[in-house]
Amino acid sequence: MNLDFSPEDQAFRAEIRAWMRDNVPLQEGPSIGIPSHRETQFAWERKLGAKGWLAYTWTKEYGGPGWTATQRYIFDTERALAGAPSSSPFGLSMLGPVLMHYGNEAQKRRYLPPIARGEEFWCQGYSEPAAGSDLAGLKTRATREADHYLVNGQKIWTTQAHWANFMFCLVRTNPDVPKQQGISFLLIDMSTPGIEIRPITTIDGHHHLNEVFLTNVRVPAENLVGEEGNGWTLAKYLLTHERTSIAGVADSYYQLGRLREAVDADPVLVRDPAVARRLAALEVDLIALEYTNLRTLDRVSKGQPPGSESSGLKIKGTELQQAISEAQMELGGLSALPWLSAGEDVDPAFAGATQRYNFLRASSIYGGTNEIQKNVLAKLLLQL
Template sequence: MNLDFSPQELQFREEVRQWMRENAPPDPAGVKLGIPLDKATQMAWEQRLASKGWLAYTWPKEYGGPGWTVTQRHIFEEERAAAGAPNSGPFGLAMLGPVLMAFGNERQQQRYLPRIAAGTELWCQGYSEPGAGSDLASLKTQARRDGDHYVVNGQKIWTTQAHWADWMFCLVRTHPDVPRQQGISFLLIDMRSPGIEIRPIITIDGHHHLNEVFLTDVRVPVENLVGQEGQGWTIAKYLLTFERTTIAGVADSKYEIGRLKAVAVRHRVDGHALIDEPGVSERIAELEIDLLALEYTNLRALDRLARGKAPGAESSGLKIRGTELQQAISEAMVDLGGQDALPWLSTEPAGDPAFDSATVRYNFLRASSIYGGSNEIQKNVIAKQLLGGGH
């Protein structure tokens, strides 16, 4: 997509591009091929960004961000992805940060936001439960008030990076005898607290991203309540609009399509380029057209944020189309790779490097249309927000 950048924005783009060229981490784990970083490498990268003041790049200056415009954010995301540099963890930066700015008190903002912006504390999200995934309002984790603490008991599941996290923002039920949305509260829980047990879940891509988290008589100070008791559902919906916007992954999809085009040009089949095979160039063109439409929609959502408005129904639309596009790109890479895409978690290259982890990435992205609220549920959200009715 070609935007009409001002001279200052072009200068900013060159600054970001040069910095990424000099500072993007080496790729021993194959991040550019879809293999996740380990915790130490991820934190080192985020702290390098923080030292430049660019980790919390969507935040306003008063909370420790650079105060960039929508266009600057767009440029940064494009240049970061184009450099093959990894994404930052979204839980503190893109989810909890905006919540604390909107609902947190001054003590909470001063305690947590600087550490998130510095990349020194990692967060995870305690939302889903075995019986409460897309139907999140049916969650059962209880928080009983006991003096100046809540005593929390329950189980969370599909908790990304809980094994890395220092803290978890968590939805709990503080009022069991009221309508279910009205009885939910939003707590900040120290993951080093007694009574927390973390069990790994190995996903179909063969990696450990997810966990079960069991909470048994975990004592949480009342001062760690964000907002008011019973306000958790309002806060959760606010947070999820930011999560779903980030899940769209426009810049990374642009990078992945670029990889797909490059391998289609250089890979040879019976003496000619793969891109000259029937239907290949048309398939890539269709993906690029879908990406262009998604990118324009994403920019409109960013503009809404810049004008001080929370994302609306478009965040669910971005989540649906963005994850569908990610899946379609990964499926195309597997299809074009053929037998070269077959090796499973092999350390021995089988063919073109772009195909070596194609099946791993394909399998991981099967979950993208589920996490953050399944795409089927997002269609209901869009209908309710645009047509009225529901909560």
């Protein structure tokens, strides 16, 4: 969608576009549905960090550029249109806001600067085998012993735990109170003895996810964020930021744009009215989602939390990602069958489409299933 930008914002966009053109590591497209290599991802994030643009939603106080909501929107759009990888959200858009809001000064000084520089990588220790959508049912136990906690339990579906230096983790510190009241929020060094990571290969054939086993893992008590037993409040605050970022508006524009270009170049597809209607419907839905996302960004820029609207963004954003990937696969036909890349005769819009389609089957599940998000909206917005 084209917005009317001020002359200052137009100059800002030109600056971002020029920098992306000169610095994007691989012209392979945003990484939703296609995993980046570890070295590529880390190098890209460090390059952004050195420029001061990695934590682009943060204020200057915490190591970000202090951009306006419009500038953040422009940056993310230009990043996607340049085919640049998206940054890992765990430290930047999940843990970062939690530490800014609930962390003490020592925790902010220790953890926020390395995140903003791309020097430390985080993963999220939330889901467990028996606690996915019912996250409050988690059983990983943290027992206080003098100046540390002893942590025992298991996490699952832990994205990029095999890359991470640290994990922010929900643990049960009190089993004798209602389940939401006995949860705490800990920061765990992944090099601590007692941590075992086992890979999970997903339907797209890649190792994104992991099981993480914690056996007598000693975590300094100073790594507790907020008060003991208040972790559920922090978890909910974090999830609103996670669900907003999952919407992936800029990356969906990139994928839909590539698909439209491929259709325009195909003499059969370009004359098919059903194809034209399908692309138009996807674009209309994406424009509507973008307006909602911009309203949410405006709330955040005014110091307000994203709110329950983030659940709506998560629902529609992931449904659109799935719909676009399905269109890429179906319209690509034989061209979409190669799993990773294709030959010179295959349009880039269709290369890897089947892999992306398979990966994105999970997008309506991770971050809280879309069914659960509809319950959230019904309860908080409709008062049902």
